Amino acid sequence: MRFAIFLTLSFFLTDAEADPRSHYLIHCMGCHLVDGAGVPPEVPTFNHDLAFLAGTDEGRRYLVQVPGAAQSPIDDAALAALLNWMLARYAPGESVTPYSESEISEYRQQILADPISERARLFAAKH
Numbered sequence: 001m002r003f004a005i006f007l008t009l010s011f012f013l014t015d016a017e018a019d020p021r022s023h024y025l026i027h028c029m030g031c032h033l034v035d036g037a038g039v040p041p042e043v044p045t046f047n048h049d050l051a052f053l054a055g056t057d058e059g060r061r062y063l064v065q066v067p068g069a070a071q072s073p074i075d076d077a078a079l080a081a082l083l084n085w086m087l088a089r090y091a092p093g094e095s096v097t098p099y100s101e102s103e104i105s106e107y108r109q110q111i112l113a114d115p116i117s118e119r120a121r122l123f124a125a126k127h
Contacts, residue, residue, distance in 0.1 A: 019081075020084070020085030021085060023078060023081075023082045024085065027072045028086075031043045032044075036089070041116075044119065046090035046091070047091070048091060049123075050063075050086065051091035054087055054091070054094075054097075055096055061107045062112065062119065064083070064099075064104055065110060065111070065112035066115045069082075069108075070111070070112065076105045076108065077101040079099075079104045079108070080098075080099040080100055080103070083099045083104075084099055
């Protein structure tokens with residue numbers, strides 16, 4: 001019941017009024033679930049791997065370019081705030097440079113054709 005009320009109210013929020021958690025619930029939770037658990041292997045779980053990705057140039061680009069982020073209807077500032085919120089929430093205690101609006105704008109202009117293969121490549125390079 002609470003979720004239905006929240007969802008109904010969220011349609012009345014503008015991007016400027018919605019906070020990062022609300023954006024997560026509206027735009028990310030459908031695939032990554034409320035707790036970030038995902039549906040592996042297609043939809044990854046948010047855990048320490050999130051900090052690994054955000055700690056590399058290619059990984060940062062990947063996190064912005066995955067279809068759910070790149071194609072979300074929120075503006076670049078809101079997407080930066082959302083990704084920074086996700087890092088704080090799902091990778092607490094990790095030292096990662098926060099995303100900036102300009103970084104999001106730059107990365108978002110490029111299309112990521114195969115996010116699953118790109119993710120596998122990034123993690124293969126880790127080992």
